[in-house]
Amino acid sequence: MTGVRVRGCTVAFGGLRAIDDLTLDIPANAVTALIGPNGSGKSTFVNMVSGQIPPRGGQVLLDTDAVTGLRPDRIVHKGLARTYQVPRVPKELTIDEVISVPLLYARSDRPLPGGARSAADLARYCGLRPEVTTRCGRLSVSDLRRLEIARALACRPRVLLLDESMAGLSLEDTDQVIGLVRDIHASGVTVVVIEHVMRIIARLCSHAIVLNQGRLLAEGPPPQVLTMASVREAYLGKGFTL
Numbered sequence: 414m415t416g417v418r419v420r421g422c423t424v425a426f427g428g429l430r431a432i433d434d435l436t437l438d439i440p441a442n443a444v445t446a447l448i449g450p451n452g453s454g455k456s457t458f459v460n461m462v463s464g465q466i467p468p469r470g471g472q473v474l475l476d477t478d479a480v481t482g483l484r485p486d487r488i489v490h491k492g493l494a495r496t497y498q499v500p501r502v503p504k505e506l507t508i509d510e511v512i513s514v515p516l517l518y519a520r521s522d523r524p525l526p527g528g529a530r531s532a533a534d535l536a537r538y539c540g541l542r543p544e545v546t547t548r549c550g551r552l553s554v555s556d557l558r559r560l561e562i563a564r565a566l567a568c569r570p571r572v573l574l575l576d577e578s579m580a581g582l583s584l585e586d587t588d589q590v591i592g593l594v595r596d597i598h599a600s601g602v603t604v605v606v607i608e609h610v611m612r613i614i615a616r617l618c619s620h621a622i623v624l625n626q627g628r629l630l631a632e633g634p635p636p637q638v639l640t641m642a643s644v645r646e647a648y649l650g651k652g653f654t655l
């Protein structure tokens with residue numbers, strides 16, 4: 414399995430350092446939660462490691478493979494795929510078209526999870542119920558989130574970054590997506606989830622990284638991290654219980 418290493422990276426928007434000289438490791442053998450208050454830099458982190466916003470300095474590595482400054486499509490080819498907090502799929506395309514494009518262009522022979530071989534297999538694996546000929550404009554929020562995951566998996570990633578993939582889902586849908594993420598991880602993919610619901614993190618993740626103001630505030634097993642005074646103060650609130 415592959416981990417992500419970030420060494421001394423900074424991303425600034427004008428005078429604001431959204432990521433501030435950050436050094437951290439995302440372990441290869443875990444489902445890691447990336448958490449922190451609103452504006453702490455989580456989405457910027459995902460944009461940085463996936464190449465949308467290159468860091469001003471420092472290095473991003475997939476294991477020992479430096480990907481700093483590479484174009485996003487090159488980073489995808491190196492093995493890192495992501496989803497978006499607000500699903501980004503053109504309304505007029507069908508499920509099949511959205512999944513087929515990365516499937517066609519993924520330059521890797523890594524196997525797809527769940528024994529999938531086609532876009533339809535991946536859609537089914539991710540729990541998409543509508544026909545693959547359905548246009549994206551007709552999909553529910555839950556199906557759009559599953560489609561984002563299916564599209565990312567079609568890139569045959571070694572590392573998958575999920576930006577709030579369970580936001581806005583019912584309890585039943587959330588349970589299904591938790592099962593899906595566990596299965597993806599069991600198939601050999603390193604997974605990072607950005608998530609605000611601590612009960613989900615406690616169930617799903619074996620490692621947690623807390624950002625605050627673009628810096629590393631804490632890291633470790635969730636039961637430990639979620640009870641740290643510094644994390645409660647900056648993020649969870651003093652009265653927080655799981």
Ligand SMILES: Nc1ncnc2c1ncn2[C@@H]1O[C@H](COP(=O)(O)OP(=O)(O)OP(=O)(O)O)[C@@H](O)[C@H]1O
Nearest residue numbers: 426429430431449450451452453454455456457458
């Ligand atoms: N494109 C941008 N231009 C200017 N400022 C930005 C941009 N993107 C993010 N920021 C700022 O950078 C900081 C970090 O934002 P980011 O979205 O990474 O935080 P976050 O932890 O993902 O927040 P949330 O939990 O609300 O999604 C915030 O202060 C935000 O306003």
